[in-house]
Amino acid sequence: MILIAESGSTKTEWVLVEQKDLIQQSSTEGINPLIQTRREISRSIRLNLPSVFFKRRLKKVYYYGMGCTSAKEKDKVMISFTAQFKSPVQIESNILAAAHGLFKNKTGIACILDTESASCFYDGKTIVKSVRSAGYILGNEGSSATLGRIFLSDxxxxxxxxxxxxxxxxxxxxKDDDIIQSVYYHSSPPDSFLDSVSNFLTGYTDDDYVFNLLVNNLRNFFIRSILQYDYKNYPVRFVGSAAYNWSNTLRDVARRFGVNIDLIEKSSMNGLIEYYAQNMNEQ
Structure with a gap:
């Protein structure tokens, strides 16, 4: 049995899998080693994850997470997970989760549009190229957090x-001062707040102002990320709640750039289960 976990800014998905069969699943708060200590990560796992996940004998734990790009951050998560699950642990970035979930062992351009955004060119085994996301202040074009930030500025x-x-x-x-406080001076990063503002806007997409905000946000993702890849010769696929919820508009914007999106998924998890079922002998 293996445990697969995939985490973004606001949520972590967990599944226990035997071969290709889903045994147990759960959802907890997001994990981010860039802003959490090792102790905070361990506490979050232990307090929020159902006890059944700690009682199973696991062959291996596969974790994909936001912020897991450097050896330092990976080591922090590795120590926390090893202590909690007493099993071998492999730590990877959430953009690799998107690539594994969307393409399995095939080649293509994998994209995340969720609270955050990310993209990469994947050759069926590894990430060959990735345009840096740069976070919600310097980047994250196309994400729900960025849509919320642009609206609040207006x-x-x-x-x-x-x-x-x-x-x-x-x-x-x-009031105005409360917005400033929530974005700049809150004890936790504003991703969740900005995402909630984006969710508010989804009820107004028939409004020309909101529709144009959304379109321009998505256009910036294509201009600043997708157009840096060989998108005319490889399939482009998306995963994430924002991509899924805005799928019609996302496809329309893509067509204007000559990009054909052949798959949009809400979550990487089903694809990850299939990926490990296909590749278990190699793990």
Whole structure:
């Protein structure tokens, strides 16, 4: 039996798998070694994950997570996971989870549009090229957090429609100073807050202002990420809640750039289960 876990900014998915059969699944808060200590990661796992995940004899734990790109951050997660599960652990980035889940052993361009955004060219075994995401301040184009950030900027500058601004303040029970506090001075990163603002906007996509915000956000992802790959000769696939929820608009924007998206998935997990079922003898 193996344990597969995949984590973004706001959520971690966990599954226990025997061969290709799903035995148990759960969802907990996101894990990010860039902002969490080893002790905080261990505490999050132990307090939030059902006890059945600690009682099974595991052949190996495969974890894919945000922030797991450097040896330092991988080691931090490795120590936490090894202590909790008492089993061999392999740590990889969440963009590799997207590549494994979307393409298995085939070649293509894998993209994440969720709270964060990311992309890579995958040759069926490894990531050959990846455009740096650069985070919600310097990058993350196309993500739900970026859409929320752009809207909040317009709210504070008086550029958003009056009715939409009024609805936002009423739903979030906020004033201008509260927005600044939530984005810059909150004890935790603003990703979750920005994502919740994006979710608010999904109820207004028939509004020209919101639709144009969404389209321009997606256009920036193609301009600053996808166009740096050989997208005319390889398939392009997306995973993530934002990609899934905005799939029609995402496909329309892609076509304007001559990009054909042949698959959009909400989560990498089903693909990861299939990937390990196909490659278990090599692991």
């Amino acid at each position: 709210v504070l500058k008086g550029l958003s429609p009056q009715r939409l601004t009024k609805d936002f303040y009423e739903q979030f029970h906020m």
